[in-house]
Amino acid sequence: MADIEREAMEYDVVIVGAGPAGLSAAIRLKQLDADCNVVVLEKGSEVGAHILSGAVLDPCGLDALIPDWKEKGAPLNVPVKEDNFYMLGEAGEVRVPNFPMPPLMNNHGNYIVSMGNVCRWMAEQAEEMGVEIFPGMACSEIVYGDKGEVKGVVAGEMGLGADGKPGPSYEPGMELHGKYVFLSEGVRGSLSKQVIEKFDLAQGKEPQKYGVGMKEIWEIDPAKHKEGTVTHTMGWPLGKKAGGGSFIYHLDNNQVYVGFVVHLGYKNPNVFPYMEFQQFKHHPMVAELLKGGKRVAYGARAITEGGYQSMPKMVAPGVALLGCSVGMVNVPRIKGNHNAMISGKAAAEAAYSAIQAGRSGDELPDYEKEVREGAIGKDLYKVRNVKPLWSKFGLTASLAIGGFDMWCNTLFGGSLIGTLKHGKSDAEATEPAADHKMIDYPKPDGKLSFDRLTNVAFSFTNHEESQPAHLTLKDDTVPVGVNLEKFAGPSARYCPAGVYEFVEEEGKDTRFVINFQNCVHCKTCDIKDPSQNIVWTTPQGGDGPNYPNM
Structure with a gap:
């Protein structure tokens, strides 16, 4: 609705999305320059309201951003004590031994967390440093400058009627302008999608691949609860219908996260991911764990799975894409939050250097370089073939060949099969x-x-x-x-x-x-x-x- 007059506010950096990437960027900017004018816009009713993740958190991102996070009370309270992998059949299961797995699959030193609560804590740290955080502020439009650069966003438009026209309680929202805009909307963000298309950022890249992750929180019988236990399964009930698997994480307070991921590249349109999840809970191993317990929460979220070869260009004039807006999930580890945090830190450092040099509204090539060549790129490069192997050859072959390929990348820094392509979009x-x-x-x-x-x-x-x-x-x-x-x-x-x-x-x-x-x-x-x-x-x-x- 470009014809509507809106007030405008000026910032050094405007950040869309109060997830781990956006909040990390905000914190790092304030660490570098306490006078940097930073705003974070969050569409959820509060920070964390729209955050859904497994989650076993690799703390390396927090270590780099806030080294004294323990002393500051970060909600990482349940260290992983036990790591289990199972291959399920309809009536039983086979334990997959840990020893042949590459070191990157080891969860020692990681924590079972609520990423919603981690983000709430990170928001507190950011606000104490002077970051302005506005929840309940959905960003509905990109604002472009005279040279076609991303100049800002429209946030807080409220009160449109069902016909799309302003109703009696209409609020036009505001334009928030920045020298740079960071899009950290998570998977398939609506503004990120527009920016990728407008600036052709995915040119020459493999199509992004996705999964849908569904999760329930259960309170279970204390006698069955084993705090710090992490279990992943593959096989039944999906079988050959689709790629994917489950996670069961024992956190504190006799609660368990029970989740299921279905890769969205499946061929048969009759596949019903939600019902695969519900069926999974009737496996004898899972049913016994949950028997006598109660489900207290449910949610779902898409997951970026394309990895290294699917990451689009991350910068365009005035804008940078962070975290899952790019797709930084390490698929075999089922982890991306650490990379999201590292990406936020890297984007902040690039923007700070640019602003100090008197620049604004241009590209931030230092950010792109750091992501592709630094810790994130190295993390994703090692596992880049696991997803395409799974998609093309199925579970068993991907376990064998993918495991061997990860070992080759870990030990020798390269692969005997190069970099495989994904092919079709989901x-x-x-x-x-x-x-x-x-x-x-x-x-x-x-x-x-x-x-x-x-x-x-x-x-x-x-x-x-x-x-x-x-x-x-x-x-x-x-x-x-x-x-x-x-x-x-x-x-x-x-x-x-x-x-x-x-x-x-x-x-x-x-x-x-x-x-x-x-x-x-x-x-x-x-x-x-x-x-x-x-x-x-x-x-x-x-x-x-x-x-x-x-």
Whole structure:
């Protein structure tokens, strides 16, 4: 809505997203220059409200940023004591020994954490240093300068009606301008997506790959709780349907994080990631652990999995992409938070040097160089072939060849197979339903497994219903005319929150319904829709999930 007049505020650096990357950048800027004028804009109702991660945290990022984090009370309270890997069959499991695994897979020295709470603590550190943090401020537009550079963002627009026009309580929001803008929106951020497209930052790179991660917090029988235990599984129930696996992390207070990741490059549009997760909990090993316990929270989030070869160019005039906006997850380790923090630190240092030199609105090549050649690049380079091997040859081959490749990269700094390509995007990987069988999933029992709408209530999601739907269609005819006809309507299954449904009524044409109120902001639809017809945009500030301890 470019014709609307808005007030503008000027900053040295404007940061979009109060996740580990954005907060690290803000803290580092203030460490370098206490007078640096920094603002962090967060779309969640509070810092941490939209943060969802496993999470076993490698503290190397915090070590580099805040070396005395222990003394300052960072919520890293549960060190990993035991590391387990299992291959599951339908009725049993086989323990995979730790000794043949490369050292990078070892979780010794890491911590089981709530990344939401880590970000809340980081926000406190930033505010004590003078960083301005505004939660409930969704950033809906990029502001460009006279030379086409990114100059700032529009934040805090509220009160639009369902028709997209200003309602009686309309607030136009503000323009926040910076000498540099950092986009740390997490996976598939709406502004990051625009910037990548406008400046063609993904040219020459492999397509980004993704997974959808679903997570529940359970309170379990104290007799079964083993604080500090980390368990990962592969195999059943996914089998050959899709790549992925589970995590079970025992934190404190008799709580367990139970999560499941499904790689979104699956071919069969009948795959139902959420129901794979629910089925997994009925495996005897998992069911015994959860029996007598209760689920207290649920959420879902897309994960960047393309790794080293899929990272787009990270800088354009006036702007830098941080953390998962680039895609810095080490897939076999299932870790990216440490790299997000390191990226924030690197971006801050590059911007500080530029500002000190009297520059603004240009590119920050020092940031890009540090990411690709420094600790992040080295971390991701070693594991760059694991994901494409898994996608092309399946689980067993990827374990054998991928493990060997990681050892080669660890010991010799190179690979016998070079750098493999991903090929198709996850949307393009989806094949016609006629080429695949239907999949019959067991009905949730309401004790270990739950239907989606029941679980979404445990994400504490809320959206003001009178606003425009933040999930939009490029073409209204595609969902029924193409996606239902050709792909059996996969949006009704790939969404872990039950946002999309095809309604059939006697004597009427099938209708495609978007229940945007249910959306947990995972971005799976924006990624997996085979026609790339669904566009995820930000709802008004503060709306969405309200995760307590994710």
